[in-house]
Amino acid sequence: MVKERYYYYLYLINALINIINFVPRVLTGNRFEGALMSIFVSVVIGSTLLIIFTKLISRFPGEGLPQIYADFPRVVSIPLLSIFAILWYVSGAVTLVSFVDITLRYISPDLSPLYAIIGYLVLVTLCSRLTTESILYALEITIIINVPLVTYILIKALFNPYLSWDAVMEVITHLWTMPKYSSIAGATFIFTGYVNLAIFNRAFHSMKPRHLWLIPVSGLMILLITFLVPIGYHGTIGVEHQVYSWFSTADSIRSEFFVVERVLFIFYFTYLSLSLVTAVIHWHIALELIKSFFEKKDKKKSNPSSGSSSMNSSSSSSSSSNSSDSSNSTKSSNSSKSNKSNKSNKSNKSNKSSRDRTTSNRDWWILAPMVLATLGMGIFLDQIKLELVGQWFLYVRLPGELLLVASVFAAYWRRKKRA
Amino acid sequence: MRKCLNLMLVILLFMLSLLLAGCQFKDVDRRAFVLGLAVDSVEKKEGQGEGGGGGSKKHLVQVSLKLAIPEGDPTKRSQEAIIVSQISNSIPEAVRLLKSKVDKELDFSHCKTLLFGEGYAKTDIREMSDWIARRRDIQLIGHVAVARPTAKEVLGVRMISERVPAYALILSLGKEGTESPFIVSIYSYNFRRHLSEIGADPILPLVEKEEEDVLVINKAMLFDKQRVRAELTANEARLYNLLKTQGLRTSFNVELDDNIYTYNMETTRAKFKLLKSEEGKMIVQYKVGGRAVLEDNSKSVTTTGPILEQVSKAASKQWEKEIKQFLVKIHGTGLDPLGWGLRYRAISWNNETEEEEWRKLYPNLEFSVKADVRIQYSGMIR
């Protein structure tokens, strides 16, 4: 069980990571075609979705998406979960692959992309099997170490006399233009952090985050900075020539009095760690979602009588290591006990180790195709294709988000009616 | 059994990753650091185009690199630099050919001085500017400048004061060491921005070789999107800096009652506005000002409050005159190094027509300057 501040970390990391996921690319591409307007629109859309989803999910304390969907017939829940698992997987994979691209472009041009991606994948796969709480702790540390650095870079960027405010103003004068769907889909990405609650909600016992107004305000700030600062550095026309406009911007900043003169490297370190953690979070969710299919099957096999009950959900646990325990500890119904399985796993050790092994093997069988697909992406996607994939992901993600909110609402409705 | 397998796997992975090392593992002492890069254009008959083979001999370029050769003892001033140069029909080709002239791997990552020869700058700089922006290892915070007579000669100057090769150029072009008000300091990302921006044109400092080991940087070159169009004198370069930057450290002198007063600026500020005049013309209105200290006066007059006031007024008037002259000169070249066009775009909300409007407005621009110099202190003595 963790405190509510972790909710903000989940939001914040997604908001910061947008640079890797082609959000600036989409926005600068549309800078004369309503990007600015779409930022304002997306702040409204994004924070509305965020607040609705948060309120909804707080009605399911300690439950993940598979448990929430337990009310649905399997014909509905399995396809839904698969769609979301794929979305989360792709999100992590796009982050990784584009960071490999960035690495090759800015840091180690001679490194084979294969090695870089293997290095990232080893870390991400190993870590995505950690318990949900552990990932949140790691997230907190990463955020707290990196946010001051990001802030430093931003301050450095904003107070640079060579930043052309005229160029920024020129883009602002394009405010009254109809926004396009593509730029709205891109800009809402930064609010997407809340969807991670789909699994991470298991770690929260109550979800009543205070100061929610901070999210639209900070989101707007982050979006404006993301969008406008590179324009100030590279000009209204030149910004389009940059492949990763923020990395070029970071390269344009100099910190005279620091050990590392080129801010690019500080920026790179920061974003490498942030994007690795994001990828871990997303893959952890994908893994847990896919695992939930098997858990149900297991239960039916081991305990066919209770299989008929549609509320046999609480089994899928908060961690990969003790997932098997809960299935025998909680046979009948309801919710919020998943955290207790944490403690129950110490009771029967001999039984546990063999069960542990099967779940651990299963984790690997799920992760293996994910890894292979990502390797494939890393090898076959060149710069242009990668950009296309990244942008398509942004476009598809928004409807996916709406679907998620709607389905959770439906689940809430069903449960309320039954009660 | 399982543990054993795992252990084997880990060991295997480690071995594999050891194999990976080496593909780009190159120690710092096997790299030759390029500290300065100079590009000159070569006359047709001289250029033999050693590499690249054939092709049109139109744009032959000579690329010169200043390499640092690190020597054993860092405490001595033994950091020798060598200059290698190569003529070819494109910059990358020349660099590739240069690799075989050096025993170490060329490393551009510390290359912070990028010089265009005057001749090259007068033909076409687009290739070079594209190349330096495209290459990942050339920093965007490098300094760009035009060199006279040729970039190679300027690069070859070894200032007595410099410890690290080409560092004197970095210090002065970046204003890290000297704070000369005549140096127009331009980073390469800045240069690149002005090359592409609509409504603003690039400007670069001019580095001149004066004697064997003296470099002078006090002039500037105005570019259109392709090549040099005009040159600014030292005084004009200073005025450019005055208008473009805040808090320029410089001194001016003014004549009042046959007495020449020299004053040193402590703070300066400058901003401009675009105003529409009644006849539909555009007025660029500059407001400049600053606080100054009196440095000397040629007749040792005791400076009282009223005298300071009078000097201030005279100085302001002189500023207005000089700046206006300068602006008119720039306007006469048809260029826009101060970004008036961009400002027009920034303040106009009818985006479709703004560029067209500006094109019509530009030839008839008018200028007005309001200067407010306040000489407030007389120094240590009255």
Next chain:
Amino acid sequence: MPTKPAEQRVDEWLSKQLCGLMDFEERSLGNSQDIKIIFLRSLTNSDTVNRFIVLPSYEMDLEAYEKYLSTFPGCEETQDKQQIMEFVLKGYIYIRIEDSSYLFDAMKIEYSGITSSITEAIVQGPNDALTENIEINMNLIRRRYQSKDLKVDAMTIGNVSKTTIAIMYDDTRVDGEVLKEIKSRLSQVSVDILQSAGELEKYISEHKYRIFPTTIVTERPDRVVFNLSEGKIAILMNTVGYAIIAPSVFNDFFTAMDDKIQLPLVGWFMKMIRYIGLFITVTLPAFYVAFTSYNPEILKVQITLLIAGSRAAVPYPSFVEVVFMLLMMEFLIEASLRLPKAIGPTATTVGGLILGQAATQAGLVSNIMIIIVSAVAISNFVIPLNMMAFTVRVLKYFLIFFAATFGLIGIVVSTVGVVMYLSGMRSFGKPYLKMFALDGSKGKGEKQNG
């Protein structure tokens, strides 16, 4: 009397079992010689035996003597052969008076007195270290923690060594789950000999292959007390001058007892220094490798040329240079640890100064390398607890490996990996690495360098 033959057999059995021992004593006392005592000379205090057992036996009759004996604390009547054997081996005296048998506590315990702590020195503050006697240790702790809630549970571990261990905790503050967990783990320990705290620590911790310690081993009673007050559990062992504190999280290993003494700002500063030290000692050699071999563009041009210049004569790649020098440093530390105190400094001088100087002049390593190695060594010693300092010593090779294979990316990725690994660790159910270890209650900040 029906019991008499059986009893006869007890002391006969006892003397038969023990008769081969050199220090075995069997005496008959009293005017009528019907008091029999059996004990081991080496374990008993002869003064006690003479004054309280031998002399009075001639001065009073049997009944009075029996009463007199039973008034002593630490004297009990028993018939259990096994118990009698155990206690005699501990240093008790077996006394048979007619048909009843007594065990009399006359233990002689040799221990060194309370010394000042050596392995965790501090500037100001209490200096006592735990001794090798559990009673004294408990005394040291109880004196500093005078609360009725301080509970002590005793246990014996070791089939041969029969080491007494005491589990101390504050009943009102301890986490019941953790206590149960520790007790169950302790009860599962099955070894013959248990002689040091580190051993026990190994037996009760979760994973076999791990490099970060999950329990603190300390010799400072004030640290024990401090941790008890934070709701932790201390395990004391007889014959060992160290206590184990569990559960311990990452931050605990960076807390010196000085922090309490210092002014708050100074304390924070010191803590920050330790984390910076950790960061430097772990990453500096790795950064050197990555910098010299992969990305020389990070630092300023002067430093680049400086390093390139000082490496000009070095024929080996950077990581060989680094590993070579670091190994030399490890040897130096190990050697000065094992050497007698009198020659210790000589080894340091010879190794540190002369070797370093000669190695650079010979062109085997660069000047910069020497500086880095020294910085690494010094900043390693900043970590207050040895367990963690040793861990960190190992950890840096891990990073060097990744820096040598992947360059800068390797460093960042492996640092993120370490943070992830630490976050995934649990010390008896408590998250090992967490930003705000006390989660709001006290708001004690913790920083780990990622």
